[in-house]
Amino acid sequence: MYLFITTSKAKMSDRQLYDPKRIVEHPEFKILKEKPAKGTGKNIALCYDVDHVNKFVEKPRLDPSPGQVEVKVRATGICGSDVHFSQHGHIGDMVVRSICGCGHESAGEVSRVGEGVTEWKVGDRVAIEAGIPCGQCHFCKIGRYNACENDIFFSTPPHFGTMSRYHLHPAAWLHKLPDNVSYEEGALCEPLTVAMAGIYRSGLRLGDGVLIAGAGPIGLVTLLAAKAAGAIPLITDLSPSRLEFAKKLVPSVKTILIEKGQTPQEVAERVKKEADMKLTLALECTGVESSIHAAIYSMTFGGKVFIIGVGKNLQSIPFMHLSANEIDLQYQYRYANQYPRSIRCVADGMIDLKPLVTHRFDLEDAMDAFNTAADPRSGAIKVQVHD
Ligand SMILES: NC(=O)c1ccc[n+]([C@@H]2O[C@H](COP(=O)([O-])OP(=O)(O)OC[C@H]3O[C@@H](n4cnc5c(N)ncnc54)[C@H](O)[C@@H]3O)[C@@H](O)[C@H]2O)c1
Numbered sequence: 001m002y003l004f005i006t007t008s009k010a011k012m013s014d015r016q017l018y019d020p021k022r023i024v025e026h027p028e029f030k031i032l033k034e035k036p037a038k039g040t041g042k043n044i045a046l047c048y049d050v051d052h053v054n055k056f057v058e059k060p061r062l063d064p065s066p067g068q069v070e071v072k073v074r075a076t077g078i079c080g081s082d083v084h085f086s087q088h089g090h091i092g093d094m095v096v097r098s099i100c101g102c103g104h105e106s107a108g109e110v111s112r113v114g115e116g117v118t119e120w121k122v123g124d125r126v127a128i129e130a131g132i133p134c135g136q137c138h139f140c141k142i143g144r145y146n147a148c149e150n151d152i153f154f155s156t157p158p159h160f161g162t163m164s165r166y167h168l169h170p171a172a173w174l175h176k177l178p179d180n181v182s183y184e185e186g187a188l189c190e191p192l193t194v195a196m197a198g199i200y201r202s203g204l205r206l207g208d209g210v211l212i213a214g215a216g217p218i219g220l221v222t223l224l225a226a227k228a229a230g231a232i233p234l235i236t237d238l239s240p241s242r243l244e245f246a247k248k249l250v251p252s253v254k255t256i257l258i259e260k261g262q263t264p265q266e267v268a269e270r271v272k273k274e275a276d277m278k279l280t281l282a283l284e285c286t287g288v289e290s291s292i293h294a295a296i297y298s299m300t301f302g303g304k305v306f307i308i309g310v311g312k313n314l315q316s317i318p319f320m321h322l323s324a325n326e327i328d329l330q331y332q333y334r335y336a337n338q339y340p341r342s343i344r345c346v347a348d349g350m351i352d353l354k355p356l357v358t359h360r361f362d363l364e365d366a367m368d369a370f371n372t373a374a375d376p377r378s379g380a381i382k383v384q385v386h387d
């Protein structure tokens with residue numbers, strides 16, 4: 001709420017600056033036929049396209065408009081949604097209708113500031129909050145700006161993402177990185193913020209036994225954040241290597257390998273046995289129906305399954321089990337007002353994100369980065385592109 005009131009004026013003009021035409025259909029915008037050469041300093045960006053083939057583009061390096069900041073992007077993580085847009089061309093009703101830049105997990109250095117920007121100067125280190133709300137709608141007014149109906153989320157078509165050499169951003173939606181938080185960690189603050197937002201709303205309390213379903217990047221940042229918040233965590237996955245990774249990250253976590261063919265009830269029996277206590281909360285990080293069911297059956301009377309994962313449009317629920325056991329279902333959509341909290345937790349040393357980056361690529365090798373992120377055999381957790 002506070003954030004909204006203090007920045008709403010800036011956001012109004014930011015919205016005008018972010019006319020998608022200016023970002024997506026700029027006349028000088030050029031699709032590159034070949035892999036870009038290193039060391040040119042050109043403003044290249046990686047994109048997904050309607051033909052499901054990623055492409056590099058060269059964007060003009062526009063001057064920042066009033067209220068805008070140019071960020072020299074230093075680190076960008078590849079999110080599962082980048083891969084999904086690239087391979088499938090849509091997520092729900094967000095559809096790739098023309099070439100669109102990917103990436104929304106970024107941090108960098110302020111390289112130029114537009115007129116009227118007083119809070120940033122060249123050289124400042126920042127994390128980029130990639131969703132720009134309108135500041136005018138009902139949800140913005142009540143501080144729940146992740147529900148903004150007019151928002152621009154960079155990398156969600158048609159809005160170009162942040163995986164480029166330079167990115168123009170509204171000054172109000174950058175967050176200062178303390179000196180002890182690297183660009184790499186600053187970029188990881190985006191997925192961490194998803195987890196932080198979920199945990200904040202889940203009501204997790206110190207000493208709660210918490211089931212985390214799924215040990216992908218979101219499950220792992222959720223594990224780190226839940227542990228920091230005082231949870232006694234258990235984590236499930238179908239992949240032994242992901243569970244090994246989770247164990248290295250948080251040695252006290254109990255890991256449960258799900259075997260193909262196990263029913264949700266069977267999984268829940270395993271979970272309950274391993275937990276050796278009544279479980280009141282699950283943080284579901286797969287969005288897969290069978291995993292959601294297993295989480296539901298793992299809960300005690302009055303528990304809650306908080307679903308961070310996203311999945312199929314239509315899913316069934318074990319209604320009578322939920323009803324007779326007063327188990328709540330709750331969901332998270334992106335985040336609001338959480339970025340500064342994430343950065344504080346990292347700066348304080350409460351959450352160590354560093355081990356999550358398993359692969360690093362130069363910007364010009366971003367196609368290889370994408371292929372690595374998309375290949376389950378690569379063993380990648382978080383692939384980042386650095387410049
Ligand atoms: N709510 C939001 O705003 C938000 C934001 C970002 C990502 N997400 C979603 O979070 C989810 C996780 O993202 P990610 O990047 O970690 O994805 P991911 O695909 O890398 O990881 C998912 C993990 O779940 C495991 N899994 C699959 N089925 C399982 C099952 N039945 N039981 C246990 N584990 C199972 C997979 O093996 C994998 O390790 C995705 O659905 C993603 O779209 C949501």
Ligand SMILES: OC[C@H](O)C(O)[C@@H](O)CO
Pocket residue numbers: 079081091153155156190191194334
């Ligand atoms: O963290 C933000 C998410 O990755 C986005 O909502 C993405 O899934 C769709 O644009």
